[in-house]
Amino acid sequence: MLLLPADPQKAAKALGAINVLRRSFGTLVHDGDGFLAFSRNASFTRDPRFAAAVKRVLDPNAPDRRWALHILTWALESTRSVPGGVVFVGGDPREFAFLLAAEPESLAARPIRVFLDREEFGADDTQTTPIDWRTFSTLDRDRVLQEAPRQIAMLVAGAPKARSELSVLEALFDRLEPGALLIIQDFGAAQFTKRHVDFVNALRGRGVVAMEIATTQGLAIWR
Amino acid sequence: MSATDGLDPDWDSENVRAALADLVDAYGRAIFLGDHLAVAGQVVGFGHDRAFVEAFKGSSPDTNENSWPWRLHTLVWAAKSVLSVPGDFVECGVFRGFMSLVVCKCLNFECVGRQFWLFDTFEGLAKGQSSDIEREALNPSYERSMAEGYTVDSVRAKFAAYPNVRVVKGVVPDIFATQCPRRIAYLHVDMNALTAEISALEALFDKVTPGGVIVLDDYGRLPFSEMHQAERAWFRARGYAVLELPSGQGLVVKR
Secondary structure (H helix, E strand, O other), X not given: OOOOOOOHHHHHHHHHHHHHHXXXXXXXXXXXXXXXXXXXXXXXXXXXXXXXXXXXHOOOOOOOOHHHHHHHHHHHHHOOOOOXXXXXXXXXXXXXXXXXXXXXXXHOOOOEEEEOOOOOOOOOEEEOOOOOEEEEOOOOHHHHHHHOOOOEEEEEEEOOOOOOHHHHHHHHHOOEEEEEEEEEOOOOEHHHHHHHHHHHHHHHOOOOOOEEOOOOOEEEEOO | OOOOOOOOOOXXXXXXXXXXXXXXXXHHHHEEEEOOEEEEOEOOHHHHOHHHHHHHHOOOOOOOHHHOHHHHHHHHHHHHHOOOOOOEEEEEOOOOOHHHHHHHHXXXXXXXXXXXXXEEOOOOOOHHHOOHHHHHHHHHHHHHHHHOOXXXXXXXXXXXXXXXXXXXXXXXXXXXXXXXXOOEEEEEEOOOOHHHHHHHHHHHHHHEEEEEEEEEOOOOEHHHHHHHHHHHHHHHHOOOOOEEOOOOOEEEEOO
């Protein structure tokens, strides 16, 4: 649902208004991913494989992030013919479990490399069958450059709290193939406004623009 | 299903108007309301982009069109993203030219070495390319517009500052027999009619250059769910997935 204002009185007023909208529109409102959207098809939620992955992997009591996951699954599928691997710099292990369940074909036949903050994740992990998926508990720039594929088809920035995130990503930008997709998690999140501006400037320097999506994600096509 | 099926929320009910007013009161400037979206706690960077805001605000006197900034953000992003991709820009379904005018302003399109083709009948949906229900939903807007003096010439006048914009009057796809770009980098489809939109895709998809972007304006809007299903299947048959954006648009990047 919508992020509520910090002031308790305003939060109560906002919650009351949101409840009126929910009651008025019933199933015609998507109430998740940090926004309300009215009168949308959201057909991805009824896609059998997507729905099965939701049921199997996601906690029904956790905040609804299905729209954000739709964007990730779309990006995985859309970059299947772009040369190179998929790299996540930061991220949520539950999202990875979801992607493995929902898009196994899009993950197969190309290297998947995940770099996580040591504090978020315990030890390196390698799974090469059936998917070449390796997780590293480091955001050290040199180590990331050593372990990341030379060609990258899809890059996900998902470590907004890590100081080294942008410098690591900038080093990886040179490996992005034309047509590769860059997804920036929390790009539009107001608590990371400085990061948003830093990304906009870093991308502008390379002639790339990012679209802000209501899920808070940013999307850019590499050229 | 069509735009007349009543699946759009009843924004005019007293309850809803009061709730929206309460949201504005509770969040102040920290909430985005538009494009059938309510978004809080987000940067909404395009709202701080002076060039975008100026282009958007000055381009339509229509309150409905003025509630679509997120959709315009998508289009401006798509247009900027294909500047290094060979091909022209195309819009099928222009109406008064609002959306493409914002794109032109944001890109200083007169300096972009491409043609921007704007195709429309400027008189509403044609019979052969739409259902009775679709025409009943859309054509009154055209009739009101024409009564207010909007014509193909007044739309052309809007783009007078852009010599590389071609406003073309005709029925899609028939008009492509005589006027059509060879290659396309940016394709915006917004005809609110299933047959017309699929016909446009049939005629133009192969002309879209790899790396080019296709935006389907009403792809995610529930009143157009039949069109959504048809377009989803059309792209799926060609090996493409359509990204359904919260703004209601659909997005495809050509490979």
